[in-house]
Amino acid sequence: MPVECREKIVDERAPSPIAAALLDHYDTHARTLAWRVPPQQRKAGVLPDPYRVWLSEVMLQQTTVAAVTGFFNAFTSRWPTVEALAAAPAEDVLAAWAGLGYYARARNLIACARAVALDHAGRFPDTEAGLRLLPGIGDYTAASVAAIAFNRPAAVVDANVERVTARLFAIETPLPGARPQIRQKVAHMLPPDRPGDYAQAMMDLGATVCTPRNPSCLLCPVAEFCEARVCGIAESLPVKPPKKARPQRTGTAYWIELDGQVLLVQREGKGMLGGMRALPDDGWSARRNGNAIEPVAGQWTQVGAAVAHVFTHFSLTLSLALYRGPQIDKVAIENLSGACWWPVERIEEAGLPTLFAKAARIAIQHR
DNA sequence: AATCCGGGGCG
DNA sequence: CGCCCAGGATT
Incomplete structure (x- = not known):
């Protein structure tokens, strides 16, 4: 095998310096969130309860951390396990969801809990493909639960990751057209040993540093790699389609x-x-x-x-x-x-x- | 590929 | 006031 070819293979498997910097930053700056395990345990390799990861991910769909936290605590206090949630009357669950919005999520939440309890003996599938088959679990949620709860190498792409990645690589293609390219970049940087932390590190960065407006580039652990910052276009990315008027x-x-x-x-x-x-x-x-x-x-x-x-x-x-x-x-x-x-x-x-x-x-x- | 689906927080 | 948010299902 020619040397150039071998070097290329080795090069592609080399750890991404961007991911490494993100993980270093995450180790010291991770947000403390109700659905995360404490830092001590996380560093010891303890994975969070899949039920809690799934519940938080569904609640967080198009919904801010601030809005979700109270609902998450109420749900997990009242229904500590997926079996408990599956056994609850649907009207109780819907009433508990009231105020959180996007109520199809609550209907799917019940269906998913019952499917896990009845068809999977109370255990969430531990692969992206298995999770993807459950109601209310789309591409994003399947990847995030697989990565965070089971440490599977899944490419987790939410709105935070789209923004961070579009800026890192100065992707000026408007969304949603840019998604395949973004997904490929995310997958390429994915550190095989820490997929869950990588996903959460990207999301934390997007939520706290690489924000939609006024990003804190001076505090960013990956600023030196950011092509949009060099070009001075970070705040204008990602490009989004124009919004329709509201009747x-x-x-x-x-x-x-x-x-x-x-x-x-x-x-x-x-x-x-x-x-x-x-x-x-x-x-x-x-x-x-x-x-x-x-x-x-x-x-x-x-x-x-x-x-x-x-x-x-x-x-x-x-x-x-x-x-x-x-x-x-x-x-x-x-x-x-x-x-x-x-x-x-x-x-x-x-x-x-x-x-x-x-x-x-x-x-x-x-x- | 477009459209439908909540609600709150922020500048 | 407009913009944004750990998106999924349906058409």
């Missing part, structure tokens, strides 16, 4: 209270806020305004203060109407699909998504 919609929610109880409904299993408890409303959606038709005949009071709420792809101005009588038949109104009466004093426990929690708060002030 403005209007709708109405209805507060029907009788004997200290308020009428709630359960929303359809799919779509907006799917499966969640809610106030009855007039059918507003991202596509159209609500029809403002009251669910039952009677006297209604319009509350002046409406709820302004911003979703990912539209903004909603939600009006609120309070039922003022005459006294209605409790049984009759339960014909509304998924209707149930809920004690007003315990409204916090109903598991209302934030939009309806806001509306309920205003209704209680005005009743």
Whole structure:
């Protein structure tokens, strides 16, 4: 075999100096997070509980660490194992998820926990491919659980890693087109002995140093390797596609209270806020305004203060109407699909998504 | 490849 | 106020 060829092979297997610098920095600057094992144990080679890694990763999908931490602690206190979560009533899990958003995650979380408990004897698959087959686990989450919980050499690419990598290699191709190239760079740098720490080191760097705006290049452990910094274009990377305008919609929610109880409904299993408890409303959606038709005949009071709420792809101005009588038949109104009466004093426990929690708060002030 | 799906925090 | 975030499922 020619020497050049052998050298090339050896060169490709040489540890990436970037990964080495990242890991050194991680060893002294890793964030302390609720789902991580303490530094002492981590340095001793102790891996985190796959259940906790999976739960944290699902919660962290498009969601910040600050928003997740409280929910993670509440979930793991209440359901310490995947078997416990699998055995929980779905409505309890959905209610516990209320306020965290992207409720399909909660529905998939339940399905995944039950699949692991029933089909895998309570053990998460320890490979990327095995994990990828479970509900709610896509490319990113499969790679991250495989790397972090099982130390598998998986390329973990989230928004942090995309940003760090796009800057390190001055990749000016707009996302998502740049993803294959980014993924290849991440895989190429991957240190075979510490895939989990490497993934978390990249994410920590993106979260604390290589931030979207005002990156702290002076504090960056890999600044000397960063092509974007040399070019002075770090802050402009990665290039993202232009955002679409958000339509403005209007709708109405209805507060029907009788004997200290308020009428709630359960929303359809799919779509907006799917499966969640809610106030009855007039059918507003991202596509159209609500029809403002009251669910039952009677006297209604319009509350002046409406709820302004911003979703990912539209903004909603939600009006609120309070039922003022005459006294209605409790049984009759339960014909509304998924209707149930809920004690007003315990409204916090109903598991209302934030939009309806806001509306309920205003209704209680005005009743 | 596009679109749909929450909510909060930050500059 | 706009931008961002440990993305996945569906079409």
